[in-house]
């Protein structure tokens with residue numbers, strides 16, 4: 008009897024001390040966020056008008072891993088527009104020289120099909136410029152567009168329009184944007200288009216190239232056709248409101264005039280920011296903003312019937328763990344484990360004709376070749 012008691016006591020002390028030891032080794036602070044900005048989620052039909060898509064909309068949640076998505080789902084009382092996607096896979100995100108990628112190399116792989124070194128933009132690992140899927144779409148007569156919530160010169164969008172050794176070469180990226188021929192681009196970064204060291208005024212150059220150049224959301228929303236360079240301030244969703252949804256709709260309206268089809272890249276740039284700041288509210292708000300925009304895009308794609316929508320991420324940010332949540336109230340508790348990016352696979356979702364190609368586990372370079380294949384583009 009005594010032995011049993013001491014064995015029990017021993018095991019009890021062991022388990023308590025191991026829990027204590029585990030708690031001691033946790034890093035980061037657990038925080039809870041109560042969402043109070045719930046959005047409606049629709050169900051979209053999967054009846055399409057052709058087997059081959061005419062348009063591709065590639066939506067990138069920068070820093071969006073499975074935990075960010077599930078935090079958003081919980082915060083929206085269990086439902087997201089993302090729930091509509093039936094073709095789901097995973098993307099492996101490592102870069103040419105690092106296990107953990109940055110957004111430079113991550114975007115490079117998605118845009119050009121080449122694994123490259125961290126911080127590189129539009130070049131392979133040897134430094135050679137490589138064409139983006141957007142460029143190839145353009146050469147095949149498709150219209151193109153870029154919509155982001157950060158600077159349009161930031162690493163993710165830059166990979167679709169520029170080729171530079173380092174992502175911080177913003178003035179050079181801006182001048183390459185002017186030459187890119189992209190029909191519509193909306194985002195921040197105006198400071199590198201004017202007041203430049205080389206004295207060039209890229210806003211004037213854009214006007215001469217036939218772009219409608221606007222610097223506020225109200226003017227941008229009036230544009231229905233032609234080329235558009237829309238500049239907006241970079242800010243958190245709490246300050247910019249429905250800007251991503253609205254600017255995405257503007258781009259869709261304009262690009263839909265092109266009978267040969269279009270390629271549009273939409274980036275929810277700041278899910279990454281929430282991860283870097285280890286901020287649950289920031290992360291969830293940006294995630295829900297992205298999901299609302301996904302809803303708008305699905306609405307367009309369902310009606311159009313010839314549009315393939317792909318949603319993915321370049322990497323996960325923050326090492327987010329969900330430790331508790333409540334689907335009835337939208338309360339979500341999580342803990343971040345790093346202030347940087349992580350090496351985990353990120354999810355891939357596809358909807359529309361050609362969606363079946365985007366399942367399984369694949370490298371992040373595969374988006375490039377798959378999009379070219381489903382659109383039947385000539386290289």
Ligand code: MG
Pocket residue numbers: 069110161162163164274276279
């Ligand atoms: Mg980005």
Ligand code: ZN
Pocket residue numbers: 070110279280283324348
């Ligand atoms: Zn980041």
